Amino acid sequence: MKKSVKLSDSVHALVLISTDPFHNLTSARLAxxxxxxxxFxxxxxxxxxQAxxxxSVTGHPQPKLAIDPKSISLLDIYRAVEGDAPLLQLDTNINPECGPGVNIQLSLKDYYNVIQQNIEKQMAAIDLQSIIDNYEKRLENPKSDYLQLIADK
Amino acid sequence: MKKSVKLSDSVHALVLISTDPFHNLTSARLAxxxxxxxxFxxxxxxxxxQAxxxxSVTGHPQPKLAIDPKSISLLDIYRAVEGDAPLLQLDTNINPECGPGVNIQLSLKDYYNVIQQNIEKQMAAIDLQSIIDNYEKRLENPKSDYLQLIADK
DNA sequence: ATAAATTATAATTGAATTTATTAGATAAAT
DNA sequence: ATTTATCTAATAAATTCAATTATAATTTAT
Known part of the structure; x- marks a missing residue:
């Protein structure tokens, strides 16, 4: 399936906005x-x-963070661009007449919920500042390159 | 993208195969x-x-679990039908010439890896038997119904 | 003021992936 | 042998993400 990379792209834009290595950060430059x-x-x-x-101001290519990057979590960003869609999808399009089937999905839902809550707890604990710090550390490290990024697909 | 429900459908099939509330479990019956x-x-x-x-035997509609449901984890099922695709996707299709951009994704990768490892640890800890037990408990509970399943999309 | 550049937003199109469908081959059961 | 069902592959349909196009509104520069 074509998986959404909106979260990754959002972080990408936010780090550039935050550190601003270029000047006049137009959407064309970010793109x-x-x-x-x-x-896009x-x-x-x-x-x-909206979140x-x-x-940012219409016609004015100088987007800024509205709040401290320490108080922006990965979960905040995820919610902003992906909404509240869970990572694991139940199949709700099953036969409603099949009691066993319905109860299997309901049983599974309990487990998915626990997993989702854990993921969200983790995402809430990761803030933008920490991602930026790690990014800047990598910038100093000459081993960080594109090949490393595409290494495992 | 269309969101995959292969994991949910796999559990669905496995619970029916395991508990066999119907007889002669043909693929048509499961479907x-x-x-x-x-x-499908x-x-x-x-x-x-394969996993x-x-x-199962060709032409013979009596699929069985090959191993104890206690030793089949949600992760095993996920890996069998979805492979090793992580739940959070980096954007690897970025501009390789842009050093900052590459390092942002590499920084993010570190965080995604930690999250992914945690998800897998959780999925590995959930076994099919436990899902079946929870399912059977729900079967006895008249409140479990289809409306509950489709409640939040 | 006017023009150029840019953001904001919506609508449409394109592309990728998942699920559905169809079909042909193989195996079991009667 | 005939029927039924699995197995597999190939193709079609459906869905969703991202790309593109278009329009309006706003800032900046001239």
Whole structure:
């Protein structure tokens, strides 16, 4: 399946916005780094703005974080751009007449919920500042390269 | 993308195979409960068979678990039908020429890896027997119904 | 003021992946 | 032998993400 990379792209944009290694951070400039198009960048940024994570002004290419990167968690970003969709999907399109079947999915739901809660707890514990710190440490490390990124698909 | 429910459907099939509330468990019968088609059921079952989770014989509609449900984890089932795709996707299709961008994804990768490892640890700790036990408890509970399943999408 | 560049947003199209369907081959059961 | 069912592959349909296109509104520069 084609998996969404909106969370990854959002973090990408947020780190660039936060550290601003370029000047005049237009959506075109962000799109160039993410290798996507300016409009898609704006779609993501629009959601981050709605969530109160960034601030931006129409026609003014200087997006800023709206709050301290220490108080922006990975979960906040995920919720902003992906909503509350869980990572594991139940099959709700089963035969409602089949009692056993319905109860299997309901049983499974209990387990998915626990897993989802754990994932969210972890994502809530990771803040943008920490991702930035790790990024800056990597920037100093010459071993960090593209090959490493695409190593396992 | 269309979100995969192969894991949920696999558990669905495995619980029915294990508890066998119907007799002569044909792929058509399983498909009726999952509300899909017999061929798709067979596609899933083929992978479960390859993974050594079930046994079945061509033309013989009596699939069985190949091993004790206590030793079949949710992770085993996931790996069998979904492979080793992580739940959170990095964006590897970014601009390789952009050093900052590459290092952002590499930084994020560190966090995704930790999350993924935790998810897998949890999935490895959930076995099919436990899902079956919970299912049977629900079967006795008249409150368990289809509305409850589709409650939050 | 006017023009150029940019953000904001919506609508449409394209592409990738999942699920559905169809079909042909093999094996078991009667 | 005939029927039924699994197994597998190949193709079609459906779904969702991302790309593209288009329009409007706003800032900046001239």
């Amino acid at each position: 160039e780094s993410i290798k996507t198009n300016p409009s 960048v704006r779609q993501i940024m629009s959601k981050l703005k 109160g994570i960034i601030e | 009726e409960s999952i509300k899909t088609n017999p061929s 059921v067979r596609q899933i079952m083929s992978k479960l068979k 050594g989770i079930i046994e």
